Amino acid sequence: ENKAEESAHHSEDEQEESKKKMGKKTLADVIQEMKTFLWNSETRECMGRTVKSWGLILFFYLIFYMFLAGMFSFCMYGMLLTLRPYTPTYRDRVSPPGVMIRPYLHGFTIAFNVSEPSTWKPYVNSMHHFLQAYNDNIQEEKNIECPAGRYFVQDGKESEEKKACQFKRSQLENCSGIEDPTFGYSTGQPCILLKMNRIIGYRPGSGIPVSVNCAIQKGNESALRSVDFYPGNGTFDLMFYPYYGKLTHINYTSPLVAMHFTDVKKNDIVPIQCRLKGEGIVNDASNDRFLGRITFTLSIGM
């Protein structure tokens, strides 16, 4: 009898003990533990290290990272030394050229109501802003007149400043914004400028100027009845190429082709695709929709 009782007591003790072991730490315990971890006054340790130990380890990492930074800077410096300032080492990824349009208001949908100037005003402002650099007086002052119809090749030292050919705003005629400061937006016949991306040394068309044409991308062909192109018949003259890079070709202005959509179906969404045509131009790459072509929609309300 007695023995049984004794053993019962024993097992009670055991249970209590094992419970203590198994029981989770209370929150106070955890906080206390954290405190001791952060600053252990007994061993004078902060986060498991003494001040001296922290000093040493931080000093080590200081030296280590300084060395790494030095080595990295040295390597970067060496790498940069191999670069030429006027032409990049490789130009294979940037050509053939891409195409962009103006006005550009973060998107390729040009939608406005002729009767509501506030809807087209931003486009007009964007055009004016963009064409600022093409003002005739600026062009005449900074750039020279070049013989049309052939590449304007400037030999000589690479570091020499290159001359740029004039591209006057007035050449854009109806789309110059001089006679009609609204670029036709107020009449529902908007002008859109098309620009070919700059590539150093690139000679588009191999002697024959690259031209632009536009068509309805998908759907009713009759939605787009007429487009006027300026200058010329919508070609990029050869004299503007090649481009020598922004360091030497300081006043270079990209040639433009203005497209005057004089008769587009109104009150409808008209998807238009404009393509460059010329030798060496790629305009049907499946994964790059801006290579040699551009797609935008016109939606003109009356």
Added chain:
Amino acid sequence: MGKKGSDIYSVEIHGIEDLEKTDKGDEEEKYKDLKGNKKKSKKTDDLKKELDLDDHKLSKNELEEKYTTSITKGLTSARAAEILARDGPNALTPPKSTPEIIKFLKQMVGGFSLLLWVGAVLCWIAFGIQAAQGVPSAFDNLYLGVVLALVVILTGIFAYYQEAKSTNIMASFSKMIPQQALIIRDGEKKEVSAEQLVVGDVVEIKGGDRIPADIRLIFAQGCKVDNSSLTGESEAQSRSCDFTHENPLETKNIAFYSTTCLEGTATGIVINTGDRTIIGRIASLASGVGNEKTPIAIEIEHFVHIVAGVAVSIGVLFFIIAVSMKYKVLDSIIFLIGIIVANVPEGLLATVTVSLSLTAKRMAKKNCLVKNLEAVETLGSTSIICSDKTGTLTQNRMTVAHLWFDNQIYSADTSEEQTTQPFDQSSQSWAALSKIVTLCNRAEFKPGQENIPIMKRVVVGDASETALLKFAEVILGDVMGIRKRNRKLAEIPFNSTNKFQLSIHETEDPNDKRFLLVMKGAPERILERCSTIMINGEEQPLDGERAEAFQTAYMELGGLGERVLGFCHLYLPEDEFPDTYPFDTDSMNFPTSNLCFVGLLSLIDPPRSTVPDAVSKCRSAGIKVIMVTGDHPITAKAIAKSVGIISANSETVEDIAKRLNIPVEQVNKEDARAAVINGMELKDMTQEQLDEILINHSEIVFARTSPQQKLIIVEGCQRQDAVVAVTGDGVNDSPALKKADIGIAMGIAGSDAAKNAADMILLDDNFASIVTGVEEGRLIFDNLKKTIAYTLTKNIAELCPFLIYIIASIPLPIGTITILFIDLGTDIIPSVALAYEKAESDIMNRRPRHKKRDRLVNQQLAVYSYLQIGILQSIGAFLAYFTVYAEQGWWPYTLLGLRVNWEDDYNNDIEDSYGQEWTRYQREYLQWSGYTAFFVSITIQQVADLIIRKTRRNSIFQQGLLRNKVIWLGIFSQIAIALILCYGLGSVTALNFTPLRVQYWFVAMPYAILIWVYDEIRKLFIRQYPGSWWDKNMYY
């Protein structure tokens, strides 16, 4: 009463807890613990509870009545079928295994999977939002989410498959040949499968059979059973049909399921089948003892916590930074995904599994079959081995060790492969002794074994007689022939009352008409019956001096822990015992005194020849070997001494007392290195006393222990924070095997229950195999450290791009998919290859790792990998990134802050440093080239990382650069995969790889070399200044 009391108490505790605790989760866990506790204590109570069985008290008629059976005719088939339908087949229900689907799901959410699922879900959320907003690149997130989910599912399937494979090895192993039983049904003898047995069946058993169920014997002849699998006693026990003890476990008329009948025949009625048998009950109890988490599982969990902690905290930190830097929340979520993916070593857990299973395979070749992959490492961290004696340390067969005749002790060869005996056999006394040994012996070889080495032949008979038979066969040859020529006329088998065995033979000498009476038995009893003693073939009177000599020899052999047998003979005078004399063993009408004493033979179960070496290896490896045996302390101590568990110069408290001639109490306990603890002492010990013994003595032998005490010993060792390995073979060992950190069952002698409870199975039952297992286990721990260090390093190189992308707004240097290609592509084979690395130094010469201090992933490892090599790698990779961009026209400083424009899908004329204008896709393609360059650079630097991880302390040149061929396979695979991804799949846009210019492969090369050189310097300082600040901070 005791049980009730504790129950009430625990409820009370719970009540108090309820009041004190408000934290619900905490409380729930406590409740569970408490319940678990209760269950456990209840189970052990059950284990100790007596069986309510009264069949042993019933008479035959009562039995027949109880089980509606007939002793002569058995059950009818119809009735048997009825009972079978009621009780189910006579087989143990296998331990409940977790359902496969649960196992699978566990793999799906375990480890890093949860983190990756979070990543995948975030991806889909991002996709949902972006798709609703009409962002063209929304689908990228959908795909990434799918890829992440796939990664989780595939690695989950892989881990599940690996686990299933190792379980299958076990399944095939435990499958046994169906046992047959000879029963009487419908009045006819029939052979049926043991599974078909039902309560009430009448079963006949004979020597060599396994008892097919718990049976109450109704007839027995010379029946002996081996209950060792149940009680741990290796001594054979006789069985009869008499009720000899109240306790059903002690009474002689019950034979238990799964024990073996050694000799004789018996008939009995089945009283329990299947799980209701004693064995069944113990087995089901064992499955209730909780499985402890393996050390490596704890380590991996710890490591997963570290990595997940780093991932989540960096992720959240940069999420906050991104939001406060005015990034859109959606963008910040996408950054978060990138950070998670970069931080998580997706392939690592799979690699660990592969490494472990490779080691498991290697160990299986060395006779250690591992059931649970993680147990591979547990063995390596073992600090205490509690080993059985019989069969593990010893050969598990009695062998003649010493002889005493002509006043001289001769040693016999006890090795496993004996073919001759070297001692002097010229004496006439030996001739007489050998005759007694040969004739006074009932053991026989099973027929048809002529071509098998003597030591391996199967013998019918008990252990001592077998030993004597084999001994005689080795020396004399053809024992059976000798017996035939010396025909046996009468015989009194050994019994415990007279303690001798006697037989009377004709002699083979045709001229000698005398009969020869031979006798063997307990030496003192034999000596009592002798008046003369044979010295050099001459009979001499047995005077005081000769008796003294006998006593000395007897004590000496007994002191060696050997079982000593005395042998004597008498030639019966021809005139008194003529040819036709009717010998009657009942009336003993022949002399049994005044015999001639011939000699002594002592028997022992000798240690396996490989064990002493293995024990000394354990010792130098810092592993304490504790012997736990049911045997007599003297025998246990003798074996312990002979295998080195107690080393030659250590003494027990008793030894010191004896040497100094002082009482045991006065001996300073700390002087005694060794201790031999009797089970009876252990019974009265408190926990503290046991702890004290375990701490103070380095060489411990527990003798005369019961199976329950084994459990107590294991628990005691575990209280010392030791990782305990336990060997066992019997059913009764299974709770201890379960409780141990690693339970080792014997493959040959082990019972199924023991094998089920164990984590590992020793196929050759040899202790030495454990040592090779320990070595493999330690090696894999070291190598896993290397693997993890290798894998963690590149995570920083994957993470930094994201951080800099967020902070400095540069075009993204490496994509999420590309990261996955490193983690699950190029890095997999190299990290497995590290598992093949040879040990740096003699790993068996250092102490076992401390469970709580020597972590798999320690601070030094994480810091060195993350903050040193990882940063180095990032810098190398960034150099390649900047080079690619700069050579295409984007100088480094123009990249800063470029991100928003760069990623603008509508902006197709962004100017680079030269004034060239780029479309979105052109930029994106360049970005992929950047990814590829970054990827290639990481790969190249990982080659260097792989090489430096071969060693942690030694120089690579000490270790040998070419010794591990698999490493080179790893390096080649790494480069080959990178080449294929770069040039082969460079045109598949979804993978974001581009064919890279050849020179970019070499940009990070200086950094790869720097990694190697720096690590060599680190190791040099560690070797040069052990214990220094550098060693403490830089050695992982």
